[in-house]
Amino acid sequence: MSIKAPIDYAVPPRKDCARYKMHKYWAAKPWYVVAEYIKHFTREGEIVLDPFCGSGVVGCEALIHRRKAVINDLNPMAVFIAGNTCRSPVDLKKFDEEFIKIKVKLKSDIMDMYRLAEPCPECGAPLYSKHVVRGPSLKDHWIVEARCSKGHGRSGHIRRLLLPEEKAFIETVESREVPYWVPQNTFPDGRETMRLKKAGINTVDQLFTQRNLIALSLIYHEIQKIMDEDIRELMLLAFSNTLLHVSKLKSETLRPMSANSYYCMDDWIEENVWDRFENRVNWHWGVCQGKKETNRLIGDYFNQTENFDGLLNGKTFMKLNTKAQNLSDIPDESIDYCFTDPPYGGSIQYFELTYLWRSWLDMSHEFIADEITVNDFQGKKENSFEKMLTEAFCEIYRVMKPGRWLSITFNNKDTRIWAALLNACQVSGLEIVNIVPQDPMGYSFVQSWSGKSLKRDLILNFRKPKAASCYMINDADSKKCLDMRKIIIESAEDFLSKNERASLTEVYEAAVIRWINLVYGWPICKAADCQYQDENFKETAFDIEFVDQVLKQEPNLERIRENNGIFYQINDST
Incomplete structure (x- = not known):
């Protein structure tokens, strides 16, 4: 072709x-x-x-x-x-049947663990916590975000301090043993996992409250009973996508690991496990909707x-x-x-x-x-x-x-x-x-x-x-001609010739493309003893800080800080 x-x-x-x-x-x-x-x-x-x-x-x-x-x-x-x-295709009818079995067996018991003492002020129906803000920075002043069990409009959304009797109820729930297996693996030492260890979290189970561990163990235990391997794996897909959200890695303002890091915040929230699991099964980004799409496509x-x-x-x-x-x-x-x-x-x-x-x-x-x-x-x-x-x-x-x-x-x-x-x-x-x-x-x-x-x-x-390439260096002196400052300035000037201003990242991107196009053609040597083997690109490498440093020294350019961004434009005064 x-x-x-x-x-x-x-x-x-x-x-x-x-x-x-x-x-x-x-x-x-x-x-x-x-x-x-x-x-x-x-x-x-x-x-x-x-x-x-x-x-x-x-x-x-x-x-x-x-x-x-x-x-x-x-x-x-x-x-x-x-x-x-x-x-694909997935038997979504069978998947739904297995979910209903789990729902019938577990939903009522799990939801009862998140029930609040006071009913909905609008209709008198039971209230359940959607999540509780219970990080250590709040001490005993936990905040509950509640939902009415009848699911009516915004009036069914309640936010208030958790009542003393509701906090006592959580303590009662958390005095129970976890009924089934949960992982207790020790986190390995690592760049990201050390953040957890500094927060006193050394094992996987410590990332969850006792209440949430109880709920998760119940759901996981029922999933393991599903005989159809394909359906069981898809239910585990929904379950595993529940875990981050019901852990201590989530706050009201930051999604878990959105910064590509295990970051346990002082104001972490405890989500309702059943709500989140059902969401991951049936939500528009859940398994059911996803598999409907792949079945169709x-x-x-x-x-x-x-x-x-x-x-x-x-x-x-x-x-x-x-x-x-x-x-x-x-x-x-x-x-x-x-x-x-x-x-x-x-x-x-x-x-x-x-x-x-x-x-x-x-x-x-x-x-x-x-x-x-x-x-x-x-x-x-x-x-x-x-x-x-x-x-x-x-x-x-x-x-x-x-x-x-x-x-x-x-x-x-x-x-x-x-x-x-x-x-x-x-x-x-x-x-x-x-x-x-x-x-x-x-x-x-x-x-x-x-x-x-x-x-x-x-x-x-x-x-x-289509034919093998030759990799022996035939012109090592060609590397001496590359001027990284010139590449950066030319990239900025070229961008600004078409735009009023350029962000630092836009100039860096343009400089990277120009740099790759210049250096990738340099011949290289595959011989193990060749002194140039790994030096073609490394000796000219630069980072975004160096780009900023070069542009700051250019009198024809004006540097502007705006919000979280850094921008450059032509300096009219020159």
Whole structure:
């Protein structure tokens, strides 16, 4: 198949950007962007690979557009979410029947644990707490957000201090034993988990109040009784997506782990477990609605195989749970297209942040050595990150057909991490063709408040050459010509020639693109003793702070601080 040119435009945003989203996971890419790339680079029936599959958007879009999908992730939680997202069709009648069984058996007893002493002032019906603000900063002055059991309008929403007898009732409930199994795994030492340990939370069960542990153990116990494996897994998907919300990681103003961190606030809230679980089953982003969408979009095209030969004989979907550095289950030159979102250095600590979910779902934690990240607690610096990433992209190169395309979406404010990615791709033999800035599906907590974080991802389109490339350096002196200050200033001037002002992140993004286009063509040497082997990109790497420093010294530019942002414009006084 011959593709004349890669995509060279940003895919327009869509309002329905979160379709079939059933579980929180980080760095999910907009489905409409993934769909556009898959349709552009492949034909129906061809095989699409995502070696870092995350929540499974690439797998889903491949199936929706009648391509075959191979998804892989080292983290078993990602494979669990992605596999359940892609599965189709699902017997939603059977799923609903199993949920009703749980509801009939448990709802009344669990809701009674959240019942308040005073009835609804509007109609006299029982009131139940939606959540209680009971963090340690409040001492004994807990606040309850209540809802009327009859569910009528805003008048059924009550907010007040918890009454002494209601607090005493909670203490009575929490004097009970947890009736069934709950995980008591000790959190490993880590960059993010140390925040919990400093707050006195050392084990998974300590992230929950005793009342919520009781409720969770009851629901989990009933889910385990479901005989149909597919239905049981989907119910566990709803259950695991309940956990963060009913933990001590949530406040009234901050969603849990929205800052990609285990952050236990002083004003954390205790949510009603049954309300949240039922929400994750039936809400418009719940499992039922999500599977209605995939049933409609994928239908019976989903046909899973345990081995690659199955894809060549009528099957359409294969999932792997292995390291991207060793894709031995995939034959040489068998993949038609790869779209992937590799780790962004150490910005998201997937092993640590999914530990809570994996503990509840009794998944393995024995994959940390192979995680591609930057993490001092794991003894992984930028050089080991680059080494492992290079191994992964050499494997991706191996399994791709010659002449076919690889799209990488990436985001980092430090070009040392960009350098690691670029070196990995170039060592593998991939040829870069173009770079496309793309708006994300939604801004993360850090992107929202930080003026020095990138607001857009960059999609880098590479091609595997039809013939082997030569990597020996033939002009080492060419590296001496690169002036990073000049690249930054030219990027700013070019942007400001078309716009009245430029944010610092917009200039950084433009400078990164210009830098990649200049340095990626430098020849490199694969010989182990070559002094230039790892230096092509690293010695020119820069970060967003350096961009700001260069622009501040430029007399033709005026620096402006506005809210949380930093902007530059032409200095008219000069």
